[in-house]
Amino acid sequence: MNILWDFDGTLFNTYPAYVEIIKEFIHEVVSEEELLSHLKISFSHTAQHYKLTENQVKEILDRERMLHPAQTPPFPFVEEVLKFAHINVIMTHKPRGEVLDILRHYEWENYFLDIVAGDDGYPRKPDPASYIFLHNKHRIDLAIGDREIDILPAKSMGIKTCLFQNTTPGADLYVSDYKEFFKTKGIDM
Incomplete structure (x- = not known):
């Protein structure tokens, strides 16, 4: 096969680490489950849904790149x-x-x-x-x-x-x- x-x-x-990073940029109280449900569609969808700015998206992606493989x-x-x-x-x-x-x-x-x-x-x-x-x-x-x-x-x-x-x-x-x-x-x- x-x-x-x-x-x-x-x-x-990778999602638990990504959720923790993204939660820091969302200005409303949101559960990990809700955030994950949006990530399961796509990161672009998540950024649009939570109205993340271009700078916030860039910082999130930069922080994701800094994760140690043991965190994923x-x-x-x-x-x-x-x-x-x-x-x-x-x-x-x-x-x-x-x-x-x-x-x-x-x-x-x-x-x-x-x-x-x-x-x-x-x-x-x-x-x-x-x-x-x-x-x-x-x-x-x-x-x-x-x-x-x-x-x-x-x-x-x-x-x-x-x-x-x-x-x-x-x-x-x-x-x-x-x-x-x-x-x-x-x-x-």
Whole structure:
């Protein structure tokens, strides 16, 4: 199986750290759950919803870049799925350097045959251009993401999709933890 992965919120549990940073810039009382529900749509949506200024967005992104990889750990059992797959690739809006720093920290760089990062010049999701590139090169069987924008490009191409910790309609498969992934494949862990 060849899997295309989203990065933030799919491979790595980055949202708790991101929520803490963003909360400092919101001038109203907002729960972590509410903020997370907006982030699960997109960061752009979140910035627009909370009327964050351009300077605030820049400062938030700068602070996110300063996070140590230990503050954004991998989800439990995701490494087992990476080992199970024949080919793993990443498509993320995160800059390549940040992705590589985190992968190196966890010694995971060898799990991924290819990466399309936010600074590679492709349009942002849900535009399918990066997915088309990765699919033409690696024949993707499944796209896994935590947001609807992560699965829309794959759906438009006829690739099977999996939403992680998200029940938005439209995915072929839903898992709340990666142990469930193996249950859907009939494999006991």
